[in-house]
Amino acid sequence: MNSTVDSSDAWLASAQALAQQFAKTHKLLLSSTERQLSAAFEIGTLHSLLRFYRTQGYDLTPKNLNGNEYRYLTSPSGNPSNYSYVEAVGRDGIFEIRQQVRVESHVDPHIAFTPDIVVLVKDTKIVDSKHPDYASGKRSYYRVSSSSVVAAHECKSMNPFPELMVSFIGMLVSAHEWYPDSTEVTHTNDQGHLAPTLFVGGSARGLHLRMIAAMHKSYRLNIVCGLHAGTWNLTDAKNRLLWTPGGVLPAAVIHEDDLPY
Amino acid sequence: MAGENRQIDPVLSALIAPMSAKPRHAVVRRHEAMMRELRYLSEREVPDKNLAFIRKRSWTDERLSVLFALNSVYQEVLGPFSASARGGTAGIGTEHPITHGSLRFDSATAYRANSAMNDFSEIVYKMEFRIEWLWHNTCSDLIYYIAQYERENFDRQ
Numbered sequence: 001m002n003s004t005v006d007s008s009d010a011w012l013a014s015a016q017a018l019a020q021q022f023a024k025t026h027k028l029l030l031s032s033t034e035r036q037l038s039a040a041f042e043i044g045t046l047h048s049l050l051r052f053y054r055t056q057g058y059d060l061t062p063k064n065l066n067g068n069e070y071r072y073l074t075s076p077s078g079n080p081s082n083y084s085y086v087e088a089v090g091r092d093g094i095f096e097i098r099q100q101v102r103v104e105s106h107v108d109p110h111i112a113f114t115p116d117i118v119v120l121v122k123d124t125k126i127v128d129s130k131h132p133d134y135a136s137g138k139r140s141y142y143r144v145s146s147s148s149v150v151a152a153h154e155c156k157s158m159n160p161f162p163e164l165m166v167s168f169i170g171m172l173v174s175a176h177e178w179y180p181d182s183t184e185v186t187h188t189n190d191q192g193h194l195a196p197t198l199f200v201g202g203s204a205r206g207l208h209l210r211m212i213a214a215m216h217k218s219y220r221l222n223i224v225c226g227l228h229a230g231t232w233n234l235t236d237a238k239n240r241l242l243w244t245p246g247g248v249l250p251a252a253v254i255h256e257d258d259l260p261y
Numbered sequence: 262m263a264g265e266n267r268q269i270d271p272v273l274s275a276l277i278a279p280m281s282a283k284p285r286h287a288v289v290r291r292h293e294a295m296m297r298e299l300r301y302l303s304e305r306e307v308p309d310k311n312l313a314f315i316r317k318r319s320w321t322d323e324r325l326s327v328l329f330a331l332n333s334v335y336q337e338v339l340g341p342f343s344a345s346a347r348g349g350t351a352g353i354g355t356e357h358p359i360t361h362g363s364l365r366f367d368s369a370t371a372y373r374a375n376s377a378m379n380d381f382s383e384i385v386y387k388m389e390f391r392i393e394w395l396w397h398n399t400c401s402d403l404i405y406y407i408a409q410y411e412r413e414n415f416d417r418q
Contacts, residue, residue, distance in 0.1 A: 008321060011388075012271065015327050018384045019275035026377040027279040029342060030334075034283040037341045039361045040374075043354065044344020051350050060351040070353050072361040086351060157341045159398045201340060202398050228340030229396035232347055 039074070041157040042116055044227065045199045046099065049117060049153065050086060052234040053097070056191045058090040076102040076114040077135075079142055080126050087122070092192070092242040094122035095150060101126075102143040103152060106177040112143055115152035115175060119193060121243065124148035147177040150185075150243055151196045159202030160225045162211060168198040172221050179220065186242040187220055195239035197222040203229050270323075273330035284338055291333040292326075298400035299325060309401070311408035318411045328390055328403065335381065335395040343378050346371035 023030060032040070053060055062070055064084045073083035078100070086097040101118050104127075105111035125148075128140040135141075152175040156164060176196060178184040187195075203226040204212060212223045222237035273292055277285045299322065302309040345366050348354020358367035385392055391410065397403045 008323065012323055012327070015384075015388050016271040016275055018387060019272040019330075022377075022380055022384060023275050023279055025380060026373075029373055029377045030276070030279045030338060031281055032284065032338065032342055033281045034287075035362075036364055037284060037338060039364055040343075040345035040366070041341040043359060043361065043366055044341070044347055047345075047347045047350060047354060050353065054350055062351055062353055062357055065357060066360070068357055070357045070359045072359050074362045086353070201344075202336065203396050205402065226396065227344060228336055229393070 038157060039072075041201060041227075042099070042155050043072070044232075045153070045155040046097075046117060048199070048227070048232045048234060049097065049194065051232070052194055052237075053088050053090075055235070056090065056193075056240075058088040058095075061087045061089075063087050063096075073098070073100045076100055076142065077139060079128065079140065080144075088119070092244060095193075095243070096120045096122055096124065102141075103146050103149055103175045104143040105174040106146045107174055111174055113171070113174070115171060116155045117153040118144075118175075119150040119153075120144060120148050121150060145177075146175050149175050149177070151193050151241070152176065153194070153197045153199065155199045157201040157228075160200045160204045160208050160212075160223070162208070164200070165198065165208075165211060165215060165223055168196075168221060168223070169215075169219060172196050172219060184243065184245055186244045188240050188242055189238045190240065192240040192242040194234060194237055195220045195222055195241050197224055197234075197237060199227055200225045201228040202226070203231075270326045270330050272327045273333070276330060276334045280338070287337045288333045291337060292329050295329040295333070295400040295403075296326060299329075299404075302401060302404065309404065311401075311404045314408050315404060315411055318415070320407065320411075325400075325403075327388065328394060329400065331381075331385060331388075331390065332395050332397065332403065336398075339374075339378060339381055340395075343374040346374035346378075 050060055062084055063086065066084065070084045073080055080098060080101050088095045088097055097117065097119050099117055100114055102112055102114045103118065124144050126142055126144055128142045130137045131141045152171055154168060154171060172179055200223065212225065215221065215223060216239060220239055220241065222239050224231060224234060224237055270292065277288055280288065302312045345354070348371060353359065354366055354371065355368050358365055382392055385395065394403055394406060397406060
């Protein structure tokens with residue numbers, strides 16, 4: 001046996017010992033279920049969004065707490081009124097940052113889906129009704145109108161790929177009555193709400209970065225990749241908006257030079 | 262040659278031992294995909310130049326396999342979990358613990374995540390890898406960045 005093989009074997013044995021020790025020390029974390037991991041990533045995205053709102057000058061207050069606890073709505077089958085949310089007060093109004101609220105589209109009421117996080121205008125009416133095609137009419141079908149949605153965000157703890165990115169356009173079009181150019185919203189690259197954003201855990205490079213830059217230029221959305229790599233600062237997400245009901249300010253189109261890539 | 266040895270990587274084996282079924286499957290699947298790509302890059306008609314270069318710099322299949330194992334565990338488990346440790350804005354996740362169904366995310370959860378990340382980074386450092394190599398998605402991405410790093414080091418020597 002030569003010395004290269006010896007040192008390679010020793011290196012591998014050392015790596016194995018470190019991994020075994022790590023697995024022993026952090027057994028609890030490593031044994032997290034898929035549901036826990038998915039929840040953790042979604043909560044991480046919420047933290048990131050809240051920090052962004054603070055940098056944009058919004059005052060944030062958790063509302064509808066359960067005692068001292070923030071009760072996170074985990075599924076659209078729950079009544080949003082029973083769960084916590086964050087109130088954001090800014091120069092363009094008062095808003096509610098909520099999780100897992102079903103949105104009924106202005107395109108057609110049968111188009112309804114649940115973004116991971118939605119920013120709604122304050123006191124948005126939560127409609128509930130029983131529907132024979134939903135839980136055999138036994139449970140309420142909760143939803144809000146897309147006319148109240150400022151921005152719907154989606155979190156994906158996976159690698160970015162073209163079909164994932166392009167499918168987010170469907171959510172942009174269906175969940176936002178203001179899209180593409182209603183006077184309800186003023187588009188800006190300055191302070192304001194984060195435009196509808198797809199948060200992706202994996203990192204992008206090469207052609208994917210070019211695609212993301214092109215989508216930023218072409219649509220009022222952001223695609224933020226690399227959250228697993230620590231990309232939690234959203235200042236590069238340049239597509240932003242202000243809620244201006246009845247406003248008439250012209251839309252500011254993002255310039256290529258301002259693109260983050 | 263890469264991928265011919267079907268025995269599971271010992272580092273991967275140790276790290277997935279405590280995992281629940283679905284995350285374990287996701288980690289193993291990711292590691293296998295990276296090993297398959299390594300085999301393809303090794304065996305294709307025009308061999309990958311970056312791979313050929315790093316092989317001359319002592320990057321064996323075993324060493325790459327260990328890196329792929331750490332990358333896979335980070336991407337599938339540690340990365341998503343440590344995301345929840347970045348709380349504190351408006352007191353959410355700290356002063357106001359988050360209850361997510363039967364799950365709870367609070368300061369203790371954040372401490373556990375940060376502690377695991379610190380220890381994991383220590384393994385990466387001791388194995389003479391770079392932390393940013395945990396962030397790449399594919400075998401060829403990783404090999405590209407390893408080759409770039411080795412060339413920079415090579416130029417300095």
